[in-house]
Structures are given as structure tokens and as C-alpha cells.
Amino acid sequence: MKKILIIEDDVSFCLMMKTFLTKKGFEVFHAFSFKEAAIILNDEKIDLVLTDVRLPDNDGIEILKFIKDINPAIQVILMTGYTDIKTAVNVMKMGAFDYVSKPINSDEILHTIDKALKDSGKIATVVHSEKNTETNETRPVKNAYTGSHFIKGKSEKSKQLHEFINVVAPTNISVLIIGDSGTGKENIAYSIHKLSKRQNMPYVAVDCGAIPKDLAASEFFGHVKGSFTGATGDKVGHFEAANGGTIFLDEVGNLTYDVQVQLLRALQERKVKPVGSSKEVNVDIRIIAATNEDLQKAVRDGHFREDLYHRLNEFSIQAPRLNERGKDILEFANFFIAQSNEELERDVHGLSDEVTELFLNYEWPGNLREMRNVIKRAVLLSKSDFIETSVLPAEMFQPNNLLKSNETDENAATSFSNGISAEEEMKLYSSKNEEHLIRVALEKAKYNKTKAAQILGIDRKTLYNKLKLYDIEL
Numbered sequence: 001m002k003k004i005l006i007i008e009d010d011v012s013f014c015l016m017m018k019t020f021l022t023k024k025g026f027e028v029f030h031a032f033s034f035k036e037a038a039i040i041l042n043d044e045k046i047d048l049v050l051t052d053v054r055l056p057d058n059d060g061i062e063i064l065k066f067i068k069d070i071n072p073a074i075q076v077i078l079m080t081g082y083t084d085i086k087t088a089v090n091v092m093k094m095g096a097f098d099y100v101s102k103p104i105n106s107d108e109i110l111h112t113i114d115k116a117l118k119d120s121g122k123i124a125t126v127v128h129s130e131k132n133t134e135t136n137e138t139r140p141v142k143n144a145y146t147g148s149h150f151i152k153g154k155s156e157k158s159k160q161l162h163e164f165i166n167v168v169a170p171t172n173i174s175v176l177i178i179g180d181s182g183t184g185k186e187n188i189a190y191s192i193h194k195l196s197k198r199q200n201m202p203y204v205a206v207d208c209g210a211i212p213k214d215l216a217a218s219e220f221f222g223h224v225k226g227s228f229t230g231a232t233g234d235k236v237g238h239f240e241a242a243n244g245g246t247i248f249l250d251e252v253g254n255l256t257y258d259v260q261v262q263l264l265r266a267l268q269e270r271k272v273k274p275v276g277s278s279k280e281v282n283v284d285i286r287i288i289a290a291t292n293e294d295l296q297k298a299v300r301d302g303h304f305r306e307d308l309y310h311r312l313n314e315f316s317i318q319a320p321r322l323n324e325r326g327k328d329i330l331e332f333a334n335f336f337i338a339q340s341n342e343e344l345e346r347d348v349h350g351l352s353d354e355v356t357e358l359f360l361n362y363e364w365p366g367n368l369r370e371m372r373n374v375i376k377r378a379v380l381l382s383k384s385d386f387i388e389t390s391v392l393p394a395e396m397f398q399p400n401n402l403l404k405s406n407e408t409d410e411n412a413a414t415s416f417s418n419g420i421s422a423e424e425e426m427k428l429y430s431s432k433n434e435e436h437l438i439r440v441a442l443e444k445a446k447y448n449k450t451k452a453a454q455i456l457g458i459d460r461k462t463l464y465n466k467l468k469l470y471d472i473e474l
């Protein structure tokens with residue numbers, strides 16, 4: 001029976017979740033604070049932690065660090081309330097599996113837990129590729145790795161991205177993909193592999209953040225039976241598994257200094273020696289690495305080896321943020337709607353006009369992953385054919401989560417083309433929606449005005465004035 005720990009300071013919500021998950025067949029533990037959670041984590045072999053991003057005695061980042069220090073294989077799912085989604089995104093960068101927004105939907109949370117547990121302990125994914133010659137620009141391309149499809153997009157940023165992918169793919173050059181969390185770096189890596197001469201050879205994706213320090217050498221280079229306690233059989237390392245093909249080192253900035261040294265040696269010599277073996281194995285592999293942190297800064301700060309950095313970064317590709325991809329946003333949205341319809345057996349047709357406009361002007365700090373989650377939840381909750389604002393998370397309506405006019409270069413060229421300046425249109429946009437936003441915030445805050453003002457990012461006095469202005473009675 002899988003063990004789940006819920007960390008949540010809202011006592012009734014925590015106990016309700018516990019009852020629900022127990023009924024679903026999990027062994028469930030609960031903690032109302034970080035301190036209590038630490039004791040349980042030390043005593044029990046927990047498989048998955050479901051935690052609030054903010055606790056009275058600690059925050060999500062510290063909780064995640066603590067859990068991953070105990071065992072990197074424990075999956076962590078964050079629950080975000082009205083707090084800024086950016087906090088969740090930051091915690092995800094550090095290795096959380098996913099986040100779900102409150103109020104929690106039972107189907108959604110079960111689905112996410114299920115996926116996290118299936119993924120659990122998976123440091124690497126090995127794909128023995130088969131031919132894929134699909135190159136159509138607009139149709140989703142079948143991606144053998146994820147078993148789903150992906151969108152290329154037509155915006156300038158997307159075109160540039162795919163130009164780089166096409167140029168670098170046929171070579172053997174090492175590629176470093178740089179980009180914020182959720183921008184699709186893993187998909188880019190796989191696309192490079194599929195367009196390379198190695199397309200019919202293995203593709204091994206390694207999550208460097210999930211490798212326990214002590215096991216890193218054995219994970220990368222393999223081991224022979226009996227070489228250390230627990231080495232009950234021979235193990236082929238990721239380098240050997242990728243021989244002839246491509247190895248993708250995700251979150252490469254998370255590797256410890258010791259492992260960086262070993263990795264550099266393997267890359268320079270193109271040879272690996274399994275732990276406990278005296279025989280070296282020649283390996284012919286293409287390296288693609290990805291990072292969402294500033295590796296140059298890590299080099300300057302002495303956390304990442306400069307020689308390894310240069311070896312990985314023979315060519316760099318910047319994964320564009322979703323809010324830089326202009327009207328592609330709608331193509332991605334339709335793709336995620338179709339994906340969610342299939343997964344959840346629903347039949348949502350698209351976005352309402354108001355949501356379309358919001359999507360084009362929202363900041364999307366969690367990029368494609370955030371959009372996928374927002375849409376999945378909306379599809380689940382939608383009662384109409386089109387996704388309406390009422391099924392979207394409140395934080396999407398906060399004015400400070402909308403793009404400033406000068407940030408939305410691609411959108412500016414497309415959606416602000418009717419003679420009105422971008423800034424004016426933005427104002428129009430916000431006033432048109434203001435009353436609705438206030439009503440949504442009040443509902444989310446259970447009509448607590450202080451909380452509603454916080455959600456809206458305005459002070460209480462301004463909220464009172466707006467309530468009068470729109471004749472909203474409480």
C-alpha cells in the first residue's frame with residue numbers, strides 16, 4: 001500500500017483529504033506543520049507528499065529541500081491556495097512533481113497522485129526510437145517519447161526555435177537548452193534526437209535532480225554485482241544504455257560537484273567504467289542538457305565546473321516563454337483542451353471570448369505546464385461547451401499577473417492592431433472585466449474583503465470604493 005503524507009495547516013481540509021485518500025486505498029499520514037511532517041518523514045517510508053506551499057513554520061522551498069534530502073525519489077505535489085502561482089513554479093524548478101490549485105478537485109488530485117506514483121523513482125526514461133518522418137508545420141506531431149503530440153507554433157519565437165532545432169539536429173554538437181520551468185525543454189531535446197541521424201538509436205532522458213548523490217556513478221556508468229552493498233546484480237548505466245544514441249541530462253545544474261567531475265571525464269574520453277569493474281566501455285553518444293537556472297552564474301559562483309559548462313554548451317537554444325509565443329498560445333490551448341477531453345472523457349469545444357483574451361494577456365509564469373494544468377482543471381469543471389472565466393484560478397485575474405503592454409511583443413503586433421495603443425486597450429480590458437474579477441475574488445475569499453483585496457492585489461479601501469462603484473452588495 002502506497003504511503004502518502006499530507007502537510008496542511010487547514011485542519012478540516014487536511015482531515016477531509018485524509019479520509020478521501022484513505023477511502024481510495026492509500027495509507028495516509030497527516031501533519032499540520034513542517035515540524036510534525038519532519039518527524040513522520042524520518043519515521044515512515046513515505047512514497048508521496050501532498051503539501052501546502054505555505055505553512056506556519058516554513059515555506060514550500062524549504063519543505064521540498066528537506067524531503068529531497070531524505071530521499072529524492074519521494075514525489076512531492078504542491079497545493080496552492082490564493083498564493084502566487086510563482087511560488088509553486090519556483091518549487092517545481094527544484095524538483096516537485098506537479099502542483100494543483102485549491103479548491104482541490106477530487107478527480108484531478110487522484111489523477112495527479114496516480115501519475116506521480118507511476119513516475120516515482122524514475123531517474124531515467126529509455127526510449128528505443130522508431131522512425132518518425134512527420135514534419136508538418138501545423139499538425140501536431142506524434143511524439144513517441146510521451147505517447148502524445150506536440151505543437152510547433154507559428155510565432156516568430158517558435159519559428160526561430162524550430163530553425164535552431166533543424167540546424168543543430170543533424171550534427172553531433174552538444175546542445176544546452178536554457179529556459180524557464182515548463183517551457184517544453186524536454187520536448188525540444190526529444191525533437192533534436194528525432195531529427196538527428198541517431199533517430200533510430202536509443203534516447204535516454206536522465207533527471208539529474210532525482211539522482212541520489214551516492215548512486216550517481218552507478219546510475220550514469222553502471223556497476224558490477226557485489227561492487228557495493230545493494231549491488232545485487234550487474235547494472236547497465238545510462239551512458240551505456242544510450243550508446244549510439246542520445247542522452248538528455250535534464251536539470252543538469254543539480255549535479256553535485258563530484259558527479260560533474262566524473263561526467264566530464266566520461267564526456268572527454270568517451271569511455272565509461274562501471275563501478276567495481278576494471279573494464280572500460282567505449283561509448284558514442286550525443287549529449288543534450290537542459291537547465292532552468294543561470295548556469296553561467298553557477299560557474300561564476302563556483303557551483304558548476306566551467307570546463308563541463310563549455311563541453312555541454314557547444315550550441316545553446318533558448319526555450320521561449322509561453323507569453324512570448326503570441327497567438328500560438330491559442331494553438332497550445334486547443335491542444336491541451338483536446339488532450340484533457342480525451343483524458344477526462346469530456347467534450348469541451350474551446351475558450352470563451354473573454355478567456356481567449358485573458359489567455360493572450362496573462363503572464364503564464366509556469367508556461368506550458370501551467371497552461372496544461374489550468375486547462376485540465378477547467379475542462380473538468382466546465383458545465384458549458386466553452387471554458388468560461390468562472391472555472392479559472394483566481395490568481396489569473398490579478399492585475400499584476402497580466403502582461404505589461406511592452407512585454408507582449410508578439411501579442412502587441414497581433415491583438416492590439418485596431419488603432420488603439422496597447423496600453424489603452426489593456427485599460428479597456430481590465431475595466432471591462434473589473435466587476436467580474438471582483439465578484440470572482442469575493443467568491444474565492446468566501447466574501448472576506450481583506451482576503452479578496454489580497455487576491456486582487458489592491459488595498460481594502462480601493463476594494464470598498466469599487467464595491468460602491470459596481471453596486472456590489474455583500
Ligand SMILES: Nc1ncnc2c1ncn2[C@@H]1O[C@H](COP(=O)(O)OP(=O)(O)OP(=O)(O)O)[C@@H](O)[C@H]1O
Binds near residue numbers: 372
Ligand atoms: N510543443 C509542445 N506541444 C504541446 N505540449 C508541449 C510542448 N512542449 C511541452 N509540452 C507540454 O508541456 C509540459 C511541460 O513540458 P516539459 O516537461 O518539456 O517542460 P520543461 O521545460 O522540460 O519543464 P521543467 O524545466 O520543469 O522540467 C508537458 O506536459 C509537455 O508535454
